[in-house]
Amino acid sequence: MRYLLIVFALLACKQPVRFNLGRAATASEIKAWDIDVRPDGTGLPEGSGTVGRGREIYAAKCAICHGKTGTEGPYNILVGAIDDTTKAKTIGNYWPYATTLFDYTRRAMPYNLPGSLTDNEVYSITAFLLHANKIIDSTTEMNKRSLPAIVMPARKHFVDDDRQGGPEVK
Amino acid sequence: MEEKKIKRRTLLAGAAAAASLAFMKIASGQLVPVQTADPTKTLGPPPGEIGTRSPFEKPLKITSDTSSRTPLQDLFGTITPSDLHFERHHGGVPAIDPHRYELLIHGMVDKPMIFTLADLKRFPSVSRIAFLECSGNFRSGKEKMTPQEICGLTSQSEWTGVMLSTLFREVGIHPKATWFLAEGSDAAVMTRSIPVKKGWDDAMIAYGQNGEALRPQQGYPARLFLPGWEGNTNVKWLRRIELSDQPFMTREETSKYTEEIKDGKIRQFSFDMDARSIITFPAYPVQLEKGWVEIRGIAWSGRGKITTVEISTDAGKNWYPAKLQEPVLDKAHVAFRYLWQWDGSETAIMSRAVDETGYSQPTLKQLVTARGNDMGGYHLNPVTAWIIKRDGQVLFKPEKWK
Numbered sequence: 001m002r003y004l005l006i007v008f009a010l011l012a013c014k015q016p017v018r019f020n021l022g023r024a025a026t027a028s029e030i031k032a033w034d035i036d037v038r039p040d041g042t043g044l045p046e047g048s049g050t051v052g053r054g055r056e057i058y059a060a061k062c063a064i065c066h067g068k069t070g071t072e073g074p075y076n077i078l079v080g081a082i083d084d085t086t087k088a089k090t091i092g093n094y095w096p097y098a099t100t101l102f103d104y105t106r107r108a109m110p111y112n113l114p115g116s117l118t119d120n121e122v123y124s125i126t127a128f129l130l131h132a133n134k135i136i137d138s139t140t141e142m143n144k145r146s147l148p149a150i151v152m153p154a155r156k157h158f159v160d161d162d163r164q165g166g167p168e169v170k
Numbered sequence: 171m172e173e174k175k176i177k178r179r180t181l182l183a184g185a186a187a188a189a190s191l192a193f194m195k196i197a198s199g200q201l202v203p204v205q206t207a208d209p210t211k212t213l214g215p216p217p218g219e220i221g222t223r224s225p226f227e228k229p230l231k232i233t234s235d236t237s238s239r240t241p242l243q244d245l246f247g248t249i250t251p252s253d254l255h256f257e258r259h260h261g262g263v264p265a266i267d268p269h270r271y272e273l274l275i276h277g278m279v280d281k282p283m284i285f286t287l288a289d290l291k292r293f294p295s296v297s298r299i300a301f302l303e304c305s306g307n308f309r310s311g312k313e314k315m316t317p318q319e320i321c322g323l324t325s326q327s328e329w330t331g332v333m334l335s336t337l338f339r340e341v342g343i344h345p346k347a348t349w350f351l352a353e354g355s356d357a358a359v360m361t362r363s364i365p366v367k368k369g370w371d372d373a374m375i376a377y378g379q380n381g382e383a384l385r386p387q388q389g390y391p392a393r394l395f396l397p398g399w400e401g402n403t404n405v406k407w408l409r410r411i412e413l414s415d416q417p418f419m420t421r422e423e424t425s426k427y428t429e430e431i432k433d434g435k436i437r438q439f440s441f442d443m444d445a446r447s448i449i450t451f452p453a454y455p456v457q458l459e460k461g462w463v464e465i466r467g468i469a470w471s472g473r474g475k476i477t478t479v480e481i482s483t484d485a486g487k488n489w490y491p492a493k494l495q496e497p498v499l500d501k502a503h504v505a506f507r508y509l510w511q512w513d514g515s516e517t518a519i520m521s522r523a524v525d526e527t528g529y530s531q532p533t534l535k536q537l538v539t540a541r542g543n544d545m546g547g548y549h550l551n552p553v554t555a556w557i558i559k560r561d562g563q564v565l566f567k568p569e570k571w572k
Contacts, residue, residue, distance in 0.1 A: 022285040104421035161440035165527025
């Protein structure tokens with residue numbers, strides 16, 4: 001009897017796999033929040049943008065923080081020499097994926113009006129900044145196919161952390 | 171009960187008429203004690219709905235546009251009062267209605283699900299004391315710097331919440347899912363990619379901090395908490411977790427929280443915070459007096475427990491073990507103490523933490539040797555020295571590396 005009680009107590013204490021709390025998310029709920037864009041282009045929306053249009057939007061909405069040409073600041077300097085990070089970490093010398101530019105601009109920029117840009121505007125600003133960093137020519141249109149195909153100059157420098165503690169300083 | 175209240179109020183009114191009250195009402199409506207010539211001859215304030223600090227104590231964070239730093243030198247023990255916990259935001263502090271809060275978990279899962287805050291609180295909960303440190307937590311450059319200015323972007327709390335593994339089981343994680351995206355609901359819609367392994371290991375969705383709800387500055391009503399990992403990965407105001415078989419390469423983990431190391435390489439996903447310590451007393455601006463001094467400070471490691479803190483009082487020639495305050499917790503600040511007799515001669519005092527992986531807190535020179543001159547500002551944990559002048563002035567010893 002006592003043995004049975006102990007077994008029952010053990011069974012009662014065991015954590016279930018599922019608690020049946022929460023609810024199923026609907027497809028439209030997921031779609032409303034699923035805004036990330038991945039290096040392979042997954043998540044990129046329809047639409048497109050050009051360097052020329054991007055230049056106009058940049059002047060109106062971005063230059064106040066990043067400088068007229070993207071090299072002045074005062075906040076994050078966006079344009080700089082490829083492979084030279086000594087002066088500033090820019091899109092040209094420090095961003096490994098072009099898709100990240102779209103993702104971040106769309107989710108967080110402009111700083112004072114986050115999330116206010118249309119997808120076409122984000123494609124255009126992305127095009128302008130990639131051109132300013134000499135990564136694409138002035139005629140390349142940015143869309144969900146052309147953007148993930150860009151190989152960023154900084155990509156080759158990135159390595160994963162291999163530190164695991166222990167006596168070695170890394 | 172009501173009668174008592176009236177009586178007390180009458181009493182207070184009478185006392186006010188006699189001008190022998192030792193308290194005042196501050197802007198928030200709280201009654202706080204005020205200084206009088208003799209506190210035994212004046213009536214203090216009654217109990218209040220919320221406590222206050224003594225008006226003689228004014229610990230403050232030092233703020234910038236994007237961060238504020240914990241006054242490490244003003245604290246006792248190892249728990250950071252919640253209102254003094256450091257802050258680092260990327261789009262300010264959002265106001266989120268806890269009744270409308272939802273956490274979405276989707277992607278490579280059996281069943282995409284949404285959890286309300288009430289749902290999260292119904293799951294089995296866990297509390298854990300652990301530090302949280304910004305990976306950009308090192309400042310140098312001048313002698314007149316406090317511990318707060320040098321490394322005030324580390325704080326410690328008792329975090330309460332639900333283990334992420336519990337939620338992982340609830341939604342059913344696809345066996346091929348290796349990463350998840352954590353996304354906040356602030357103006358930056360902050361995102362970081364986190365290995366699923368950390369999710370199964372010790373990640374928490376925290377809603378409690380030091381016994382109360384999270385502070386808004388700490389991610390109210392719920393945040394990701396990843397013990398021992400760089401602050402930025404602990405996404406606040408968490409609204410979405412998406413499972414994937416690869417990292418998402420967000421702006422934060424590519425162009426920001428990465429560091430240049432040797433041979434032109436840039437290190438990415440450097441999550442663990444290395445072992446570190448800082449002497450918080452005596453430290454600038456303390457004026458030291460000759461005689462017995464209890465050297466005090468905190469030490470921590472994102473890779474486990476601190477096993478030893480060594481102290482040098484002769485600028486690094488000799489090292490002796492400090493006393494560690496029990497309990498020494500995993501991935502937590504631990505207080506250390508070392509009794510020393512200062513004879514009035516000029517010297518430098520230093521502390522060096524060792525963790526259970528055998529890692530010993532390096533010097534700045536060792537860090538430069540390992541990573542190169544362009545190592546950037548993340549994951550810097552050098553041994554820090556305080557110069558003690560003959561006149562008792564205590565000054566930070568800044569070291570240049572560029």
